[in-house]
Amino acid sequence: MTSLSAALADPRPAVRLRAVMSAGTTPSADDLEALVEQCAVEPDLQVREMLTWSLVRLPAELVVPRVVRELGRPEAQARSQALHTLSKIRDGAVFPQVAALLEDPDPGVARTAWRASVLLAPGEERTALARRLAVQLGQGDREARLALSRALATLGADVVGPVLADAAAHRNAAVREHVEETERLLRDPDSGSALALERARREVALGRTRSAKG
Numbered sequence: 001m002t003s004l005s006a007a008l009a010d011p012r013p014a015v016r017l018r019a020v021m022s023a024g025t026t027p028s029a030d031d032l033e034a035l036v037e038q039c040a041v042e043p044d045l046q047v048r049e050m051l052t053w054s055l056v057r058l059p060a061e062l063v064v065p066r067v068v069r070e071l072g073r074p075e076a077q078a079r080s081q082a083l084h085t086l087s088k089i090r091d092g093a094v095f096p097q098v099a100a101l102l103e104d105p106d107p108g109v110a111r112t113a114w115r116a117s118v119l120l121a122p123g124e125e126r127t128a129l130a131r132r133l134a135v136q137l138g139q140g141d142r143e144a145r146l147a148l149s150r151a152l153a154t155l156g157a158d159v160v161g162p163v164l165a166d167a168a169a170h171r172n173a174a175v176r177e178h179v180e181e182t183e184r185l186l187r188d189p190d191s192g193s194a195l196a197l198e199r200a201r202r203e204v205a206l207g208r209t210r211s212a213k214g
Helices: 001-007 013-025 029-039 045-056 060-070 075-091 092-099 107-120 123-134 142-155 157-166 171-185 189-213
Strands: none
Touching: 001 013, 001 029, 013 029, 029 045, 029 060, 029 075, 045 060, 045 075, 060 075, 060 092, 075 092, 075 107, 092 107, 092 123, 107 123, 107 142, 107 189, 123 142, 123 157, 142 157, 142 171, 157 171
């Protein structure tokens, strides 16, 4: 077992964090496997962020093919962390593999795939991606809806505007409402926090109404 592997097995997050930070400070291809494997099991968010940073510091030609293999693992965290790392490397050649997880059964993985795909999509794929993402409008909890709105907004008004215009005529009120939220985010990128708070208040109010009726 290497010293890095031994440190990553330590139950203390601070020890793991220092080890990963050291690996990123002095990048070595010998650490690639240990860093990638830890991504699938690391419970601490701060350490996971440092794992991605350390991987990005290594040569992309080594990291990308190894991380892409993680997209096929059964563990949701392995897939999600791989998507996050690929989004940081920004190699558009892996867009097809990333897009394959847009409808991942795990909601967290799907949200990460949305974020990664809009950053990696080649120009000729962006409109098709917008239409594919728009199918999810009106679905999921407020976190999922905000994540989708942000992903669509990242594609830009010129790409997503016509797609939202089509969805605005949908017969489902939840879809139309989600379109309005996304259009607001396009106009004001800082409105995301306000949207989340507004939706939370609305759901609390609805919950109280249902409780009163029940």
